[in-house]
Amino acid sequence: MEPIVIVGAGLSGAVFAERCANVLNKKVIVIEKRQHVAGNCYDFIDENGIIVSKYGAHIFHTSDKEVWQYIQKFAKWHPYEHKVLSYVNGKLVPIPININTVNHLLGLNLKSSLSMKKWIRSQTIKTKNFINSEEVALSRVGNKKLYELMFKNYTYKQWSFWPKELEPSVLSRIPIRFNKNDRYFDDVYEAIPNKGYTDLIEQMLSNPLIEVVLNTDYFDIKKSLPKESTIVYTGPIDRYFDNKFDVLQYRSLRFETETINTESYQQAAVINYPSLAVPYTRIVEYKKLYGSKSNKTVISREFPTWEGEPFYPVPTQRNRDLYEKYKYEASQIPNTIFVGRLANYKYFNMDQAIKNALQIFMSEFMVSNKYRNTY
Numbered sequence: 525m526e527p528i529v530i531v532g533a534g535l536s537g538a539v540f541a542e543r544c545a546n547v548l549n550k551k552v553i554v555i556e557k558r559q560h561v562a563g564n565c566y567d568f569i570d571e572n573g574i575i576v577s578k579y580g581a582h583i584f585h586t587s588d589k590e591v592w593q594y595i596q597k598f599a600k601w602h603p604y605e606h607k608v609l610s611y612v613n614g615k616l617v618p619i620p621i622n623i624n625t626v627n628h629l630l631g632l633n634l635k636s637s638l639s640m641k642k643w644i645r646s647q648t649i650k651t652k653n654f655i656n657s658e659e660v661a662l663s664r665v666g667n668k669k670l671y672e673l674m675f676k677n678y679t680y681k682q683w684s685f686w687p688k689e690l691e692p693s694v695l696s697r698i699p700i701r702f703n704k705n706d707r708y709f710d711d712v713y714e715a716i717p718n719k720g721y722t723d724l725i726e727q728m729l730s731n732p733l734i735e736v737v738l739n740t741d742y743f744d745i746k747k748s749l750p751k752e753s754t755i756v757y758t759g760p761i762d763r764y765f766d767n768k769f770d771v772l773q774y775r776s777l778r779f780e781t782e783t784i785n786t787e788s789y790q791q792a793a794v795i796n797y798p799s800l801a802v803p804y805t806r807i808v809e810y811k812k813l814y815g816s817k818s819n820k821t822v823i824s825r826e827f828p829t830w831e832g833e834p835f836y837p838v839p840t841q842r843n844r845d846l847y848e849k850y851k852y853e854a855s856q857i858p859n860t861i862f863v864g865r866l867a868n869y870k871y872f873n874m875d876q877a878i879k880n881a882l883q884i885f886m887s888e889f890m891v892s893n894k895y896r897n898t899y
């Protein structure tokens with residue numbers, strides 16, 4: 525019986541490989557084009573003992589109990605509460621917007637949730653069916669000045685599109701708070717793996733039935749694989765079809781990473797810079813996420829770009845329509861399953877990527893008969 529071939533050793537590929545080996549007792553080959561596993565979650569310990577993410581800060585958060593229980597099997601986690609500050613008009617203010625943000629930036633003196641709610645209501649134009657991210661933000665924040673200072677320009681820097689050109693999902697990610705709660709996420713569970721995400725994913729891939737082949741592009745070896753192999757593809761969906769309908773856009777980031785000879789660099793793990801006058805969007809200080817101990821610290825500035833690894837599917841109408849064509853095409857390919865952030869062309873958080881892989885594994889391998897002959 526041929527092994528299952530998984531393209532990509534990111535989180536989605538790792539979940540799938542782990543399930544195929546541990547549940548089906550099936551041989552798996554994971555092909556990864558980069559020189560390491562863990563995809564965009566990849567992190568490493570530097571010469572000062574500090575855990576550093578190669579592709580940007582990763583905070584695990586979910587309200588999905590099944591996903592939370594699933595990841596407990598592969599790592600020890602420490603609880604974490606992500607807080608982000610935004611540097612606006614020379615001040616550091618909380619984001620998501622809360623009472624303190626409004627008071628500091630607009631010189632108000634709101635004291636209670638009730639007064640915050642009243643103020644927000646007085647500013648807001650309510651829209652029922654949002655058609656873009658500008659409408660989402662304006663219907664939440666209302667105040668145009670706040671919207672422009674905190675979201676409009678940051679979004680343009682991040683995506684090279686204005687919020688009104690992006691689907692509602694982008695700015696729906698940022699809530700508004702009517703109190704002084706300064707946590708970034710609302711989820712029930714929030715944590716960081718003690719030894720980092722690379723270690724977590726290595727644990728997932730640790731079954732001897734799983735063979736990982738690094739530095740190998742699937743398209744270079746595709747022809748040499750047996751025709752009847754089942755393929756689980758977690759790479760970009762347009763690349764799978766040789767971009768035949770056109771290229772889907774993926775936003776990337778260039779990281780400028782620096783080790784600094786000080787114990788602590790900034791007041792929060794992440795500080796955002798929404799002004800167009802600053803070329804980067806945020807500065808991340810990794811120690812504050814992972815809790816690494818050192819008298820030095822490592823920071824990364826994130827510069828959005830169209831070059832480099834595909835990080836963010838860009839939710840515009842043009843890309844959505846194009847993706848639908850690839851999705852239909854993908855449904856016609858026998859023995860190939862499309863899984864993960866790039867193959868679904870969806871802005872999945874880690875918990876959503878895990879859920880997506882678990883659900884597809886369940887439907888394709890456990891419920892339907894489609895791949896029964898493979899195990």
Ligand code: FAD
Nearest residue numbers: 532534535536557563564580582583742759864865873874
């Ligand atoms: P990927 O990690 O992209 O993995 C796909 C893998 O496939 C890659 O390793 C790639 O090299 C490989 N591949 C592609 N094509 C081929 C090929 N032809 N041959 C061989 N291999 C191939 N989520 C959160 O929950 N919290 C966060 O704080 C968070 N922060 C993020 C910050 C940034 C900057 C980014 C970009 C993402 C962040 N995410 C976060 C999202 C998280 O990274 C993803 O949910 C997760 O990595 C998705 O895993 P994946 O396996 O689907 O994709």
Ligand code: UDP
Nearest residue numbers: 610619674675676678679682694695697796
């Ligand atoms: N965003 C913004 N201002 C901020 C933070 C975020 O306008 O200070 C917008 C921006 O468009 C971003 C989106 O909200 O892409 C989602 O933010 P998140 O922090 O979830 O981005 P990610 O961590 O996925 O890069």
